[in-house]
Amino acid sequence: MASLKDLRNRIASVKATQKITKAMQMVAAAKLRKAQEAAVAARPYAERMEKVLANIGASVAGSESAPALIAGTGKDDVHLLVVFTAERGLAGAFNASIVRKARMDARRLVGEGKTVKLFLVGKKGNDMMRREFEKEIVDRTDFRGVRQFAFSDALGVADKLLKMFDEGVFDVATIYYSRFESVITQVPVAQRVIPVDLGDVEEADTSLHYEYEPDEETILADLLPRNLAVQIFRALLENGASEQGARMTAMDNATRNAGEMIDKLSLSYNRQRQAQITTELIEIISGAESL
DSSP: OHHHHHHHHHHHHHHHHHHHHHHHHHHHHHHHHHHHHHHHHHHHHHHHHHHHHHHHHHTTTTTTTOOHHHOSSSOOEEEEEEOOOOSOOSSSHHHHHHHHHHHHHHHHHHHOEEEEEEEEEEEHHHHHHHHGGGGGEEEEOOOTTOOOHHHHHHHHHHHHHHHHHTTTTSSEEEEEEEEOOOOSOEEEEEEEETOOOGGGGSOOTTTTTOOOOOOOHHHHHHHHHHHHHHHHHHHHHHHHHHHHHHHHHHHHHHHHHHHHHHHHHHHHHHHHHHHHHHHHHHHHHHHHHHH
């Protein structure tokens, strides 16, 4: 059984931890508001960009003049998984859920005889993925010290992907990130970005005829690289909001658990102290009677 001194030390230690988790919860709550506003504001533009590409891409898809970012390489043998995670932990299952989804897809692709390569954005993703897929990692980057993501950050990642695609490093690229739903809900998402997923082409209104100036190929030459950067920027912003929401929830749970542990330790301390006092009183009374 722990001594009274040990119990006092444990109570003091847990109280100190509780103060830290409470402070981290408040910091995450303060950061969450800005991160959530940025993520929500970026969604309409990114979604509209996808619809515009779907309409323009419908007119060139399948033709010999289709850009490589739409037509692809004609193969799907080599898959590049671009995994976006945070730079820090203490955010519940935020990082693990993204990595789990990417790892499951990687195993499935390997089982189908495909070649898998990894581009890891974020320190935690690199730490977790390299345990199983260290040889498959072809590039990694992080944003240590970045407080607020800017479009230039997404451009840097997009430029790397475009260069790798031009060099024939991969056939298909998919980004993995966490879409922010609420403070307690973040949904891991896998989105194919190269070649561009024109899934909305079938839903597009083909009864309308558009005349483009300049021609479709010229528009797509500028729009496709920009779309890649926009989708990566959205992934960064969604991840930023999801990370703060997950951290806020995790630190709130940690604070509550610390409070429950303090109550249990305090109860044990009081019971043991009471037992010690009772024992001392019995010894004093027994000594007085013996005299």
